[in-house]
Amino acid sequence: MTQPLVQAIQIAKRFDVSPPWLNRVLERKPRLLLTAVDGVSFDIERGQTLALVGESGCGKSTVARLLVGLYGTSQGRVLFDGQDAQAGFQSAQAQALRRRIQMIFQDPYASLNPRWTVQDIVGEPLSEHRLVTERDALQQRVVQLLKSVGLGAQDLLRYPHQFSGGQRQRISIARALATEPEFLVCDEPTSALDVSVQAQVLNIMKDLQAARGLTYLFISHNMAVVRHMSDRVGVMYLGRLVELAPKKALFARPRHPYTRMLLDAIPKMRQTGQARVPVQGEVPNPLNPPTGCSFHPRCPHANARCAAERPAWQVDDEGAGVACHAVQEGRL
Amino acid sequence: MSLLQVRNLVVEFPSRHGVLRALDQVSFDIAPGEILGVVGESGAGKSLTGAAIIGLLEPPGRIAAGEVWLQGERIDNLSQQQLRPLRGRKIGAIFQDPLTSLNPLYTVGQQLVETIRTHLPMSNSSARARAIALLEETGIPAAAQRIDHYPHQFSGGMRQRVVIALALAAEPVLIVADEPTTALDVSIQAQIIGLLKRLCRDHGAAVMLITHDMGVIAETCDRVAVMYAGRVAEIGPVHRVINQPAHPYTRGLMAAIPDIDSERERLYQIDGAMPRLNAIPSGCAFHPRCPQAFERCGLERPELTAGGAGQAACWLALEGRM
Numbered sequence: 001m002t003q004p005l006v007q008a009i010q011i012a013k014r015f016d017v018s019p020p021w022l023n024r025v026l027e028r029k030p031r032l033l034l035t036a037v038d039g040v041s042f043d044i045e046r047g048q049t050l051a052l053v054g055e056s057g058c059g060k061s062t063v064a065r066l067l068v069g070l071y072g073t074s075q076g077r078v079l080f081d082g083q084d085a086q087a088g089f090q091s092a093q094a095q096a097l098r099r100r101i102q103m104i105f106q107d108p109y110a111s112l113n114p115r116w117t118v119q120d121i122v123g124e125p126l127s128e129h130r131l132v133t134e135r136d137a138l139q140q141r142v143v144q145l146l147k148s149v150g151l152g153a154q155d156l157l158r159y160p161h162q163f164s165g166g167q168r169q170r171i172s173i174a175r176a177l178a179t180e181p182e183f184l185v186c187d188e189p190t191s192a193l194d195v196s197v198q199a200q201v202l203n204i205m206k207d208l209q210a211a212r213g214l215t216y217l218f219i220s221h222n223m224a225v226v227r228h229m230s231d232r233v234g235v236m237y238l239g240r241l242v243e244l245a246p247k248k249a250l251f252a253r254p255r256h257p258y259t260r261m262l263l264d265a266i267p268k269m270r271q272t273g274q275a276r277v278p279v280q281g282e283v284p285n286p287l288n289p290p291t292g293c294s295f296h297p298r299c300p301h302a303n304a305r306c307a308a309e310r311p312a313w314q315v316d317d318e319g320a321g322v323a324c325h326a327v328q329e330g331r332l
Numbered sequence: 333m334s335l336l337q338v339r340n341l342v343v344e345f346p347s348r349h350g351v352l353r354a355l356d357q358v359s360f361d362i363a364p365g366e367i368l369g370v371v372g373e374s375g376a377g378k379s380l381t382g383a384a385i386i387g388l389l390e391p392p393g394r395i396a397a398g399e400v401w402l403q404g405e406r407i408d409n410l411s412q413q414q415l416r417p418l419r420g421r422k423i424g425a426i427f428q429d430p431l432t433s434l435n436p437l438y439t440v441g442q443q444l445v446e447t448i449r450t451h452l453p454m455s456n457s458s459a460r461a462r463a464i465a466l467l468e469e470t471g472i473p474a475a476a477q478r479i480d481h482y483p484h485q486f487s488g489g490m491r492q493r494v495v496i497a498l499a500l501a502a503e504p505v506l507i508v509a510d511e512p513t514t515a516l517d518v519s520i521q522a523q524i525i526g527l528l529k530r531l532c533r534d535h536g537a538a539v540m541l542i543t544h545d546m547g548v549i550a551e552t553c554d555r556v557a558v559m560y561a562g563r564v565a566e567i568g569p570v571h572r573v574i575n576q577p578a579h580p581y582t583r584g585l586m587a588a589i590p591d592i593d594s595e596r597e598r599l600y601q602i603d604g605a606m607p608r609l610n611a612i613p614s615g616c617a618f619h620p621r622c623p624q625a626f627e628r629c630g631l632e633r634p635e636l637t638a639g640g641a642g643q644a645a646c647w648l649a650l651e652g653r654m
Contacts, residue, residue: 055517164605165374194373194544194606199588199599206598221518224590228599251592265518266592267525267547269574282487282520 108168166197369553424499
């Protein structure tokens with residue numbers, strides 16, 4: 001069996017959100033830790049797409065930032081191509097590692113420098129990593145990259161504000177591809193875009209994956225987009241992975257009650273006038289997560305055990321994992 | 333008899349580079365109690381249509397032509413002073429971000445009581461009782477206590493419930509809801525849409541629901557208007573527009589949405605982007621992106637013909653070529 005390109009092993013990230021030192025002393029306020037990611041494990045095979053879905057505050061963007069090294073893990077390890085990534089980012093080979101892992105951000109209005117031309121933006125990683133040093137060759141390479149995302153030489157000297165949202169997101173993709181990475185972390189790459197433009201960007205991303213054998217971590221809150229893009233899907237709730245399964249299995253037979261709820265919550269296009277099954281309750285405060293299974297206050301199948309005991313991660317023969325007492329006891 | 337009639341509405345923004353026409357001859361009706369969806373991509377003019385109806389156009393934007401009639405009364409030419417009693421009393425508004433539509437310095441109760449007493453002859457205590465009843469109706473638990481809380485003490489979904497209570501406070505006949513669920517998570521979205529639909533039915537209010545989400549339109553609306561480049565491209569019963577779209581833009585839009593129930597290798601894509609206001613194409617505004625465009629499309633603008641169950645402003649449909 002070949003080694004997965006990316007492995008996350010029990011990764012966790014805690015943020016210190018304590019009040020300032022003086023307030024802690026004078027008002028006797030305690031230290032506060034927010035656990036944004038709590039023991040998440042997954043593998044991503046080469047050339048495959050793992051999607052992470054969940055609602056705001058579930059920790060999916062934090063996972064993305066942990067994988068590219070924007071945050072250090074509080075616990076657990078990230079292995080990239082068998083090597084410890086955390087150590088790699090601090091070693092002398094950090095530059096080489098960064099070249100292989102790139103990221104596309106959600107908001108193309110915020111992730112491009114408004115004072116730089118497209119040539120500067122897409123060319124920077126090339127010169128920063130000393131991949132291309134000669135000026136003419138650099139320009140040629142930038143044009144080549146722009147063409148791969150459907151832009152062209154005429155766009156070289158234009159500034160980000162002269163482009164629409166979809167075109168800007170394509171510029172970010174070209175920038176991410178400049179270093180010929182193997183692994184792309186895409187954090188909600190199309191949620192700021194209109195549907196017709198979203199289709200253009202998703203198609204380009206799929207084409208590039210097929211042509212270059214890219215591996216994606218695709219973060220989204222949109223189940224339909226996830227279904228279109230992914231090979232495997234992980235569902236997160238309050239910092240934990242509650243279900244991880246091959247796409248087909250997850251959409252055909254969702255097992256965790258939260259996954260079912262997310263799927264039921266999607267408006268059905270073809271059956272007009274049909275109301276969705278509304279879910280009760282809201283996502284709890286991550287500073288004070290519920291005991292046991294964190295989903296139990298909203299879960300229709302919860303019992304006393306769910307409130308008391310955190311469900312263990314259980315993997316079946318097909319490699320699909322779920323953390324739910326009801327599923328494991330056969331109640332669901 | 334229509335509740336709201338919008339006739340050939342034109343909104344313009346004078347700028348240094350000439351006058352930009354953001355809305356161009358927009359016409360539609362809303363019947364009492366009806367839910368009309370207005371859908372389109374960013375820049376299509378859907379929010380602007382809502383703002384023009386409520387009289388909340390930001391200067392220098394102005395209504396350059398056309399008429400808006402509410403219950404047989406013309407409201408597009410009223411002064412701000414004449415509009416004040418109308419807003420809230422006749423037309424309620426719900427905006428995308430519940431945090432910016434609530435005043436952070438007043439409790440939810442103070443804001444509700446103020447709105448109720450502005451429009452209805454009520455004492456302070458009966459207005460407060462009504463406010464609590466409204467909050468209960470919108471599904472806020474322990475409404476009698478929560479009424480004295482400030483907006484920041486509510487979660488996003490709960491805040492949007494408060495905004496809905498505010499919009500309904502004076503029993504308006506029309507509610508303009510501009511992307512009411514876009515800022516919310518999907519699980520909360522279903523709760524809010526269900527609530528909005530139920531409350532408007534109970535209170536007999538018609539709704540103009542502005543959104544970019546076809547799924548929300550499909551489950552909520554009676555009729556839908558699809559907007560493109562400041563014009564209505566297609567309007568009709570929601571079932572017909574979604575299942576048999578007549579305008580190529582609507583068809584493209586529907587095909588571009590990833591479907592949760594089926595799998596396709598590639599998504600259909602409409603090439604190009606919505607034109608900028610200073611470069612609206614001649615004839616049909618969609619013709620440069622339209623796969624079926626022919627000569628006439630670039631020369632003459634197709635009209636949305638009045639009357640009938642549903643229409644599309646498209647020469648293919650008008651000439652019966654489809």
